[in-house]
Amino acid sequence: MNDLINELYQEIILDHGREPRNFGECDPHNKSADGHNPLCGDNLKLTFLLNKDDIIEDIKFTGEGCAISLASASLMTEKLKGKKIDIAEEIFNDFTNLVSGTSEDLKVLSEEDSLYALKGVGGFPMRVKCATMAWHAFKSALKS
Amino acid sequence: MNDLINELYQEIILDHGREPRNFGECDPHNKSADGHNPLCGDNLKLTFLLNKDDIIEDIKFTGEGCAISLASASLMTEKLKGKKIDIAEEIFNDFTNLVSGTSEDLKVLSEEDSLYALKGVGGFPMRVKCATMAWHAFKSALKS
Amino acid sequence: MDKSKFLNQNIRNDFPILSKKILEKNNLIYFDTAASSQKPNTVINETNDFYQNHYSNVSRGVHTLSVESTFRYEDARKKVQKFINAKSENEIIFTKSATEGINLIAQTFYEKYMQKGDEVILSLMEHHSNLIPWFFLRDKYGVVIKFAKINQYGEIDYNHFESLFTDKTKIVSLTHLSNVFGTELDKKAIKICNDKKVPILLDGCQSAAHLKIDVQQLECDFFVFSGHKTYGPAGIGVLYGVEELLSEMPPYQGGGGMIGEVSLEGASYADLPAKYEAGTPPLVEAHGLGVAIDYMNNIGIEKIIAHETELTKYAFNKLNELDFVEMHGGENNRNSIISFNLKNVHSHEVSSFLDVEGIAIRAGHHCCQPLMKHLGVNSTARLSFGIYNTVDEVDKFIEALHKCKEFFNK
Amino acid sequence: MDKSKFLNQNIRNDFPILSKKILEKNNLIYFDTAASSQKPNTVINETNDFYQNHYSNVSRGVHTLSVESTFRYEDARKKVQKFINAKSENEIIFTKSATEGINLIAQTFYEKYMQKGDEVILSLMEHHSNLIPWFFLRDKYGVVIKFAKINQYGEIDYNHFESLFTDKTKIVSLTHLSNVFGTELDKKAIKICNDKKVPILLDGCQSAAHLKIDVQQLECDFFVFSGHKTYGPAGIGVLYGVEELLSEMPPYQGGGGMIGEVSLEGASYADLPAKYEAGTPPLVEAHGLGVAIDYMNNIGIEKIIAHETELTKYAFNKLNELDFVEMHGGENNRNSIISFNLKNVHSHEVSSFLDVEGIAIRAGHHCCQPLMKHLGVNSTARLSFGIYNTVDEVDKFIEALHKCKEFFNK
Numbered sequence A, B: 001m002n003d004l005i006n007e008l009y010q011e012i013i014l015d016h017g018r019e020p021r022n023f024g025e026c027d028p029h030n031k032s033a034d035g036h037n038p039l040c041g042d043n044l045k046l047t048f049l050l051n052k053d054d055i056i057e058d059i060k061f062t063g064e065g066c067a068i069s070l071a072s073a074s075l076m077t078e079k080l081k082g083k084k085i086d087i088a089e090e091i092f093n094d095f096t097n098l099v100s101g102t103s104e105d106l107k108v109l110s111e112e113d114s115l116y117a118l119k120g121v122g123g124f125p126m127r128v129k130c131a132t133m134a135w136h137a138f139k140s141a142l143k144s
Numbered sequence C, D: 001m002d003k004s005k006f007l008n009q010n011i012r013n014d015f016p017i018l019s020k021k022i023l024e025k026n027n028l029i030y031f032d033t034a035a036s037s038q039k040p041n042t043v044i045n046e047t048n049d050f051y052q053n054h055y056s057n058v059s060r061g062v063h064t065l066s067v068e069s070t071f072r073y074e075d076a077r078k079k080v081q082k083f084i085n086a087k088s089e090n091e092i093i094f095t096k097s098a099t100e101g102i103n104l105i106a107q108t109f110y111e112k113y114m115q116k117g118d119e120v121i122l123s124l125m126e127h128h129s130n131l132i133p134w135f136f137l138r139d140k141y142g143v144v145i146k147f148a149k150i151n152q153y154g155e156i157d158y159n160h161f162e163s164l165f166t167d168k169t170k171i172v173s174l175t176h177l178s179n180v181f182g183t184e185l186d187k188k189a190i191k192i193c194n195d196k197k198v199p200i201l202l203d204g205c206q207s208a209a210h211l212k213i214d215v216q217q218l219e220c221d222f223f224v225f226s227g228h229k230t231y232g233p234a235g236i237g238v239l240y241g242v243e244e245l246l247s248e249m250p251p252y253q254g255g256g257g258m259i260g261e262v263s264l265e266g267a268s269y270a271d272l273p274a275k276y277e278a279g280t281p282p283l284v285e286a287h288g289l290g291v292a293i294d295y296m297n298n299i300g301i302e303k304i305i306a307h308e309t310e311l312t313k314y315a316f317n318k319l320n321e322l323d324f325v326e327m328h329g330g331e332n333n334r335n336s337i338i339s340f341n342l343k344n345v346h347s348h349e350v351s352s353f354l355d356v357e358g359i360a361i362r363a364g365h366h367c368c369q370p371l372m373k374h375l376g377v378n379s380t381a382r383l384s385f386g387i388y389n390t391v392d393e394v395d396k397f398i399e400a401l402h403k404c405k406e407f408f409n410k
Ligand SMILES: Cc1ncc(COP(=O)(O)O)c(C=O)c1O
Pocket: C256, C278, C279, C280, C281, D034, D035, D097, D098, D099, D100, D127, D129, D130, D175, D177, D178, D179, D203, D205, D206, D226, D367
C-alpha cells in the first residue's frame, strides 16, 4: 500500500469516518450553520450551545460526506466541546494551516492531538475542502 | 515597387479610384441598396433603373471607400449599364470568382474587360470585401 | 471481447501526457475524458505554430498576419461545419464553452420567442450547465420548467416526456449523451419535438467526440459542445443553430466584430455567424479544435465508436461482476461512460486511492445534483474513456479497485 | 531621443514570430499590438507544457492532474491580482475577453442597481465593446446613455463630462487608454465619479500592458482587459470588480462550477470568484496569461512604459513632420498608439502598401465608428507599439510611408 494513502487514512480517520462521534443535533442549541462542498455535494449541519461564559457546552453535527469530511467533523466536535471561543478559534487557525500544508507554527495543536491525524490531507490538495468543511461551518455559525 | 502592389493598383484602378464614373444617384430609379463593409466602415449607396425588358438603363452610386471599393463600384456601373439582368448576374458570378482567386472558368468576363484589372485583389484576401461591396449591393438591390 | 474492434495502440504515442508518471511512480491511466480529454501532439504543435508564425487578431486588419489568422479561424469553422454536417457555416458559432452556448440560446431564444408562463422541457439527468441557464429564465421572466423522468437504465421515460408538452411548450433541451450514465438520447425524443414543432437543443458535450454527429439527420435545432472534451484546446466551444432561428434571434453579447454600423443612437448587427461573436474570439483555440477534428477524422469516427463501445462493454461487465460494486444505469445503449459506487466507500475515497495508483477517475456529483438526489446517492465514481484507453488499463483498474475495497473494509 | 530609455533589443529574441519573413522577403515589423500583441516564448512553451504534462479539468476531480491544473489556474488568478493590485483574489474573474467582461458588468449591474430611466455615462471615443453592451440596456430596459465630448487632443472634456451627472447616473464606463489616440484617462475623471459615488468601469484593454495598473490607487470599481493584448494567449480576459459590488450583483451565466446546491426547484450560487465563472474556464489560457504577467514583471513595468513612451514620442514627431500626413489627437499624454491619415490616400491603401514591405499596421475604424464620425474620417491608419518595437523599425516605416505617398500620388 502506498505511503500517501496510509498517511491520509490513518486508523483513527477510518474509525471516525465509519462511526462519527457527536452525530446528531444539539437540543437546545443557540448556534448553527450548514456546511457544503459544491465540488462534490457533501454537506453537513452543525449545531452547538454556547453558554454565557463563551464556552461550547455541547456540539454536534449531521450530514453526509466522505471519510475525511466525516472524520474531520467528528474529531472537531470532540476537540471543541468544553472549549472557550477564543481557544476554539485558535484551534481553527491551526487546523486549517495543518491540512493546507503550512503546519510550521501551530499555536495550540500538537502531534499528540487526534486532529493531527488529518495532516495527511496535505498530500491531496483537492481533499482539503473535505477536511475543512465542518470547520468553516463552525466559523460561520459563530457569526450567526 | 513590389509586383503584388503593382498588380493590385493597376493604372485603371487608381484612375477610377480617384475619379469614379457614374457617381451620383439615378433619377428616376426603381432599384437601390446600401453596401457596407463593417470591417472598415466603407459604404455606398447604389441606385439603378431597370426597364420593363429587364435591362439596366442607368446605374449610379455614391459613397466613400478605399480605391479598390470605389474603382470596383465605378467599373461595375460602367460594365452593367445597358446589360440585361441575367447577363448582369453572370458577370456578378464571374467577378466574385475572379477576385477570390477562383478565376478558371469565367463565363462572360475576359482578360480584355476592364474589370479584369481587379484580379490583383486575389493577392490581398482581406481586400476582397472592398472589391465586392458594390456587387453585393447590386445583388441585394435586385431582390428589393 | 472482440479484439478487432480496438484501435491500434500506437495512438497512445500521439498523446504526450500519457507517458507521465503519477507521483513519480505509476503510469498515468486517464479515465476522466468526460471531464476533459487529453490533447494529441498535432493540436499542441499547431497551437505552437500559430503563435510562432501566423498570429494576429482576426477579421480586422488587412495585413498578412491578419489574413493568416483569419483564414485559420474561418477554416476551423468549415471543419466544424463538416464535422457535424451543418448546412452552412453561418450556423456555426464559436463560443468559449458549451455552457456559454446554452446560456446564449436560453437568453436569446427567450427574448425572441417566449413570454411569461411559457414552458421549457428538460430532464432529470441534465448537467447544471443545462439547468441553470433555464432556471435564470424561470427566476427572471416566469418561465415554467418541466422535467422528464428517467428510468432505471438511465434513459428518458419517453411516455412521460411526451405527456409534458402543452401549447405553451416553446423549447426542449436534453443531453445527447448522459455524462453520468453514458446513455444516448433516443431519436424518438427528437421526433416528438419535431412532430410538435417545438425546437430542441441537444447538449452534445459528451457525444461530440464519441458518436457520429449529423445535425441534419438528427433534426435537432440547436447543438452545443466544448472543444476541450473533443481532443481540442481549452477555451473554445461550438454552438450550432439552424439558420432560420439564429437569424431571427437577437444578439447575445455586444462589442467589436458583431456590428454593422454604429452611431451614438444605435447599431445594426453583422450577419451570421459574426452577429454572435462579440469581441476578439478564441481564435487559436478554434484552430486547435479544427486540428482535433482532423485528427479524429483521420482515425475514423466509426472506428472510434467501435473501440469505445467495446471497451465500455468490457469494463461494464468486469465491474458488474463485483459484488462490492453498485452500478448506475443499464448495460445497453451506453457509450464511453460508467458510473458506480463502492458499497460503503465514498467515491472520494475511491478516487484518492486510485489516484495514488496512477488512475484518474472522477468522483462527485458530476454537475448533476438533481440526478444524484434521484439516485439516492450524494456522489458517484465515474470512469470515462477516450480513444487512448485500453483493455489493459481497465484490468489494472479492476485490480486496484479490489485493493481499494480491501483497504477500506479492513 | 533618449536612448537610455529603450529596452535591450535582445528582447526581440523572446518573440519567435519576429523572425518571420513577410511574403518570403521582408522582415516583419509588427505595429499592430493594440489589436493583439505577439507572444513570448515562455507563454508558448508553458502552454505546451500544460497540455503535455499537467492537463485536465479544474476544480472538479480529486486526482493528481486535476490538482495540477487547478493550482495553475488559481495561481494565475493570484498573479493577476498582484499585477493590478486588487485587494483579494475574489475580485478577479476570468472571462473570455474584455468584451465579455463589459457585457457581464452591464447586464448584472443593471439587474441589481438600475431601472428604466437611469443613466450611464460613456464617452465619444469608446470602443464598440464599451458601447453596444450599454446600447443593449437602452434598447431592452430604457436606460439613458450620455456621451462625454472629447477635445482635439483626444482627451475627454472633463467639464462636459462632469455636467452630465444627475441623480439618475448609476454607472460610468470609460476607456483607460484610447485605442485610437493613445491618450490616457485623467485621474480626475475617476475622482469626479468617486465624489459623486457613482461606480466607474475602466476599459483597460489598451492600458493593461502599457501603464502601471493599481486598481486601488486608481479607485476604479471595475476594470477589464484581454489577455491577448497583454502578451498572453487568445481566449482569456480579466474582469476586476470591488468585492462589495461583485458579491451583491447577480450571476451572469449559469452552469457547472458556479453553483452551491442545485435542486429542481432552484439553485444557490458559489462564492466569488466562482459565481461568475460558469462552465469549464479557459484554464490553459489563464495560466498563459499568468506567465505573460511574469514576463512583463521580469522586464519591469516602468521600463516598458519608458521604452514605449519614448518610442511613441519619436514616431509622433517623425510623422508630424510630414506634410502629407494628418495626425489625430495631441502630442502629450500619449502612450503606444498613433492614428493618422495620408492626405488623399485611404488607410486601406496605406496598410496594403506597407504590408508588402513587411510592415503590419491597422487600417479601419478601430471599432470606434462614432469617433470616426466625430473626426470626420471614415477610417484611420494606426501604429501601435509593444516592447519589441524599435526606433529602427519606425525609421523603416517612415521611409516606406514616403514611397507609399509617391506611389499613390504618381
Ligand atoms: C479600448 C478597447 N476596448 C475593448 C476592446 C475589445 O477587446 P476584446 O476584443 O479583446 O474583447 C479593445 C480591443 O479591440 C479595445 O482596444
